[in-house]
Amino acid sequence: MISVDEARERILQVLHPLPAEIVALADAWQRVAAAPVIARLTQPPADVSAMDGYALRAADGAEGSVLRVIGAAPAGHPFAGAVGAGEAVRLFTGSVVPQGADGILLQEDATRDGDRVRINETVAAGRHIRRAGQDFAAGDAVVPAGRRLTARDVGLAAAANHPWLSVHRRPRVAILATGDEIALPGEPIPPGGIVSSNSHALAALVRAVGGEPMVLPVARDDALMIAAVADSVAGMDMLVTTGGASVGDHDLVIESLKSRGMTLDFWQIAMRPGKPLLFGDLAGTPVLGLPGNPVSAMVCSILFLLPALSRLAGLPAAPPPVSAAILGAAVKANDKRADHLRATISVDGAGRVVATPFPVQDSAMLRRLALADALILRAPHAPSLEAGAEVGVIRLDSLGI
Structure with a gap:
């Protein structure tokens, strides 16, 4: 043996x-990436506002100042001109920050009156601006090969402009x-x-x-x-x-x-x-x-x-993860074969994980296995242990099965 x-x-x-195959992004969830997902664009592609408000020059952003609003830049419709001294442009979350502006006046810190806006709190340069490439840049590996793709990974691949992905069969x-x-x-x-x-x-x-x-x-x-x-x-x-x-x-x-x-x-x-x-x-x-x-x-x-x-x-192949627990009941000494005791898991008053083996470990008792939360690992020739001793366990709830 x-x-x-x-x-x-x-x-x-x-x-x-196994070899790679190409699947539509919509079918990529829970598949394993066969190659890195490389960003095909920069995100965000330009400096954008993180908040609703006004773009202006920070040099003009002192509390009490009044600026002239020269236009608006809803998301997806960048302002064509530049912001000069004493000027501001109305922005919304995701709007491209116009040329010449380096600060954002929050909507709740502003008082608007026609084409004039009053600053009620001093604006700091760079604050509330998401810089171009802050998330990722074109050419970045945004998802590594060998990763089982989560819903978050699928969203990231979509943002990186990938309609198809290479995954292991x-x-x-x-x-x-x-x-x-x-x-x-x-x-x-x-x-x-x-x-x-x-x-x-x-x-x-x-x-x-x-x-x-x-x-x-x-x-x-x-x-x-x-x-x-x-x-x-x-x-x-x-x-x-x-x-x-x-x-x-x-x-x-x-x-x-x-x-x-x-x-x-x-x-x-x-x-x-x-x-x-x-x-x-x-x-x-x-x-x-x-x-x-x-x-x-x-x-x-x-x-x-x-x-x-x-x-x-295409995933890293490793033994099931082993974590520590304390015994909820005594176990006898083991013989020459490694044992895997079916057990329930609980947490005691001190916050410790407690693994309690079923009193009968008959390998024909499938119901016990279905009710088990973990396998207690017992090495060959392991000595007997009393309740409270530390043991290694494989948590079945961590395996997704």
């Missing part, structure tokens, strides 16, 4: 960001559940069978991080049926299987896919839940074989599939 960290590194080292992920006992939700359940949750949970996880899932029909415990999957995943960026990768007589995934040319990188990880995990390559398509147990499959997806999809999507 290999460690969690080694397994993740071996997965990531063979994956690469979404990862296409084929999902295959295996087992004679498996029925999809709503189907007749065979004697001794169970309803499959893995395919739908994994498809939701793939969508949550920007991928495109393709759920394949359930493959029965038949070597030829599982091997035939190799013919249906051409063009996919990853094949994720669940079940059939352990050591039983009906655990057929490894040998079945090997018969179609899969090369196996590793199998079995020193972790709980999720020991029987495999990674290989099927004619250029990476294969991640997850345990059939739904809790194990989801924990392994958090630790391995999410970083893998990040790498394919």
Whole structure:
């Protein structure tokens, strides 16, 4: 068995960001920029007023002075002339500051009488003026490559005059559940069978991080049926299987896919839940074989599939972020496998984050996983800890899944 960290590194080292494609700006939200977004103009393009008021020379802006209003410059309609001594031009927020003016008299600090305006508070040079290029200049990289585009980024790209953006293609992920006992939700359940949750949970996880899932029909415990999957995943960026990768007589995934040319990188990880995990390559398509147990499959997806999809999507691929918490209940000493305890999160009276593991950690208890806020990380051979001890946790609410 290999460690969690080694397994993740071996997965990531063979994956690469997917090629770029061009999408309309309206479709760019949550996509990953494949190239920097370079500003195609300067913003603002000229000195503009930050407030409603009057443009004037600061030298004429003493309190009590009266100036002659020689025109107006609504936003989008710059004043054609220049402001001279004793003169002012009516402005509005976003109006271009006329030539000759270097100060803004606020509307609320002015008294207007026909074509005359009285200054009720001294005007300072440069105040309330947004300088040309204050936000960005033509040629600036306003959004870096490798960033998942937020609504704010989309707005910034629009302001930089980009109707189209270059983004990485979404990862296409084929999902295959295996087992004679498996029925999809709503189907007749065979004697001794169970309803499959893995395919739908994994498809939701793939969508949550920007991928495109393709759920394949359930493959029965038949070597030829599982091997035939190799013919249906051409063009996919990853094949994720669940079940059939352990050591039983009906655990057929490894040998079945090997018969179609899969090369196996590793199998079995020193972790709980999720020991029987495999990674290989099927004619250029990476294969991640997850345990059939739904809790194990989801924990392994958090630790391995999410970083893998990040790498394919063009994002920095890293382990899920770990934060500190204190235990809300004692935990026993750990064995040779890294453990991932499902836990709830609360905040105590001192403002400390408290992670309380569920008293029963059975990996078949999917409801507990759905109710969990975090995974408490327990290293191999970690000693027992009492309530109040500090531990590392993966906050599930931080992962977007």
